[in-house]
Amino acid sequence: MAASAFGQASDLPLDSHLHTDLSPDSDVPIDVYADQAVERGITEIAITDHVDFDPRYPAYDYASYADRERVARDAAERWASQGLAIRFGCELTYERRYEDAVRDHLRRHRYDFTIGSVHIGPLSPYGTDRVGSFVSGRPLAEVLAPYFDDVEGAARSGLFDTLGHLDFVKRYLAAHVPPSELAAAPELYEPILRALVETGTALEVNVSGLRQAPLETYPAESIVALYRDLGGTRLTTGSDAHRPDWFAFGLDEGYRIAASAGFRVLAFRRGRDPVTVGIPERFVERASAGRGG
Numbered sequence: 001m002a003a004s005a006f007g008q009a010s011d012l013p014l015d016s017h018l019h020t021d022l023s024p025d026s027d028v029p030i031d032v033y034a035d036q037a038v039e040r041g042i043t044e045i046a047i048t049d050h051v052d053f054d055p056r057y058p059a060y061d062y063a064s065y066a067d068r069e070r071v072a073r074d075a076a077e078r079w080a081s082q083g084l085a086i087r088f089g090c091e092l093t094y095e096r097r098y099e100d101a102v103r104d105h106l107r108r109h110r111y112d113f114t115i116g117s118v119h120i121g122p123l124s125p126y127g128t129d130r131v132g133s134f135v136s137g138r139p140l141a142e143v144l145a146p147y148f149d150d151v152e153g154a155a156r157s158g159l160f161d162t163l164g165h166l167d168f169v170k171r172y173l174a175a176h177v178p179p180s181e182l183a184a185a186p187e188l189y190e191p192i193l194r195a196l197v198e199t200g201t202a203l204e205v206n207v208s209g210l211r212q213a214p215l216e217t218y219p220a221e222s223i224v225a226l227y228r229d230l231g232g233t234r235l236t237t238g239s240d241a242h243r244p245d246w247f248a249f250g251l252d253e254g255y256r257i258a259a260s261a262g263f264r265v266l267a268f269r270r271g272r273d274p275v276t277v278g279i280p281e282r283f284v285e286r287a288s289a290g291r292g293g
């Protein structure tokens with residue numbers, strides 16, 4: 001399916017992954033998202049600006065907790081009368097070697113919602129100038145190992161409400177390894193999905209891949225279905241917008257994939273409390289019709 005098949009979605013209960021100008025890679029003021037959310041009938045948004053723990057990463061010490069919290073809470077107050085709920089969340093970059101720092105941060109700071117994600121760091125083998133030679137001659141399991149090992153650590157840690165863009169590495173591999181090769185190797189995903197189920201961490205269907213090189217979600221539909229088969233009940237979906245026109249972009253596809261995997265609600269911890277958000281009936285009906293035919 002071509003990227004052009006998607007656009008900005010409307011009439012949805014939640015976009016759970018958004019970056020504002022308090023992330024180093026975005027310059028969108030929070031009110032721009034809030035305004036779009038009201039206009040598009042998206043009734044809840046989670047602001048999830050980056051928090052990094054490696055001093056070489058861009059969001060290390062970028063915006064203070066106090067500033068991020070104040071901006072999100074003030075906006076939540078301003079927009080509540082228009083029927084929009086704004087949650088104060090964050091996206092924490094996870095690597096095993098920084099697990100103690102992540103745990104410490106979460107012990108000292110309170111969020112409505114946390115996403116744990118593995119990103120591609122400055123020394124990563126997946127960097128543009130390195131990935132070609134790294135991939136060459138290696139079997140897929142070895143290609144994915146450095147990334148998937150940290151992702152499994154994030155899932156196993158139980159620190160996060162949801163696991164962000166599980167196989168984001170597809171974006172960096174796309175020129176060398178087609179995304180379909182990853183989807184054809186579900187056994188490589190299984191340990192991560194089992195760790196999510198065992199720790200009560202949600203899986204995120206991150207739709208930003210629809211507008212990036214893989215042209216599919218992180219992870220793909222078949223992996224979301226496998227998660228469900230393995231007993232997964234907690235799921236989120238978010239657009240991971242960094243620009244105004246990426247707000248809710250392709251987000252209806254995230255809901256469609258969730259419904260088609262058999263989910264009827266999005267579910268996740270919010271802080272300590274379990275939350276469910278109903279998947280709109282139109283996706284559920286389509287999923288049932290699809291299975292019948």
Ligand SMILES: [Zn+2]
Pocket residue numbers: 091117119164165
């Ligand atoms: Zn991310």
Ligand SMILES: [Zn+2]
Pocket residue numbers: 017019091240
């Ligand atoms: Zn993000």
